[in-house]
Amino acid sequence: MKATQWGEYFIQKDFLMKKIATILMVVVIACAVTSQSAESNQKGSDEGSSELYPWCGQYCMSFFTKTRSAKTVGKDHLSVSLKFQHFDWNLVRGSDDKYHGRTSGQQKQRAAFTLCTKYGWAEDHHIALGIPYWLNDFNTGSSNDSHGVGNIFIFEKWNIIRETNNFPGVAVDFWYYLPNGDTERKLGTDDGAYKITTEISKAWKDFSLHFNPGYTWSEDRDAEIGEINGALLLKTYPNLWPAIEYNYYQKESSGHRHDIVPGIIWKFKKGWSFKAGVPINLDSTFTDRDRVGIVLKLFRRW
Numbered sequence: 105m106k107a108t109q110w111g112e113y114f115i116q117k118d119f120l121m122k123k124i125a126t127i128l129m130v131v132v133i134a135c136a137v138t139s140q141s142a143e144s145n146q147k148g149s150d151e152g153s154s155e156l157y158p159w160c161g162q163y164c165m166s167f168f169t170k171t172r173s174a175k176t177v178g179k180d181h182l183s184v185s186l187k188f189q190h191f192d193w194n195l196v197r198g199s200d201d202k203y204h205g206r207t208s209g210q211q212k213q214r215a216a217f218t219l220c221t222k223y224g225w226a227e228d229h230h231i232a233l234g235i236p237y238w239l240n241d242f243n244t245g246s247s248n249d250s251h252g253v254g255n256i257f258i259f260e261k262w263n264i265i266r267e268t269n270n271f272p273g274v275a276v277d278f279w280y281y282l283p284n285g286d287t288e289r290k291l292g293t294d295d296g297a298y299k300i301t302t303e304i305s306k307a308w309k310d311f312s313l314h315f316n317p318g319y320t321w322s323e324d325r326d327a328e329i330g331e332i333n334g335a336l337l338l339k340t341y342p343n344l345w346p347a348i349e350y351n352y353y354q355k356e357s358s359g360h361r362h363d364i365v366p367g368i369i370w371k372f373k374k375g376w377s378f379k380a381g382v383p384i385n386l387d388s389t390f391t392d393r394d395r396v397g398i399v400l401k402l403f404r405r406w
Contacts, residue, residue: 156268169365171316176261183404212242215241217238229263237251263275363384
């Protein structure tokens with residue numbers, strides 16, 4: 105295939121990804137609205153169906169790295185979480201399109217902390233503020249040990265359709281990333297960005313499923329991002345929940361990757377939880393690759 109044909113292929117692929125993400129969110133919301141109407145009709149004909157099963161909504165607002173549920177923090181409630189994730193991009197894609205270990209003495213690592221607080225300002229709504237702090241440890245021919253705040257983000261979450269016994273809950277998030285990053289020091293970017301995501305969640309007695317399509321765009325035409333995230337949560341024990349998360353991430357002109365994150369959620373005290381997961385990269389086309397990492401998250405709700 106000629107270079108021009110490859111260029112046309114990737115342009116068409118990026119355009120298709122944008123369309124798929126947009127159509128997917130519209131279709132999901134429309135289906136959920138139809139489902140809610142059907143559930144309302146069912147309730148009118150069956151008085152017993154007006155009571156929710158006790159496991160409806162019994163899941164966390166977010167999982168390990170990216171996947172979130174349709175749940176909000178609750179009106180007049182406040183939550184704070186601190187997430188730590190370690191990245192070690194110890195593989196580099198070569199000219200043969202295969203990944204190889206870095207040259208001896210070289211490394212590219214980052215410790216990322218994110219403090220996120222959420223406040224339920226209205227019924228089925230909350231607003232959130234996130235502050236990421238990165239510690240780079242790069243030595244790939246040139247050294248970069250920059251420490252500092254990445255792109256601060258705010259978002260509004262609206263649980264537009266509550267979960268019922270037979271149909272899922274649906275929420276929509278509207279995000280904005282502040283242009284406070286530092287591109288030269290590799291601490292985010294100096295471009296603002298917008299993001300829209302949809303969360304669909306459904307719980308059964310012993311498990312729940314969660315699905316998140318998302319799309320990000322900014323003033324930088326090469327920074328458009330498509331995401332598909334999902335999670336399976338098992339309520340094996342009252343306070344210890346195994347879960348597995350799936351993440352697909354595609355950035356325009358850069359590449360894509362597929363990750364899974366098995367982990368555990370420990371609800372060790374009322375209002376508290378601790379999450380630990382192991383991000384595993386299944387496939388990637390980015391220049392640098394992190395095969396296995398670690399993510400930890402401490403959460404508190406008032």
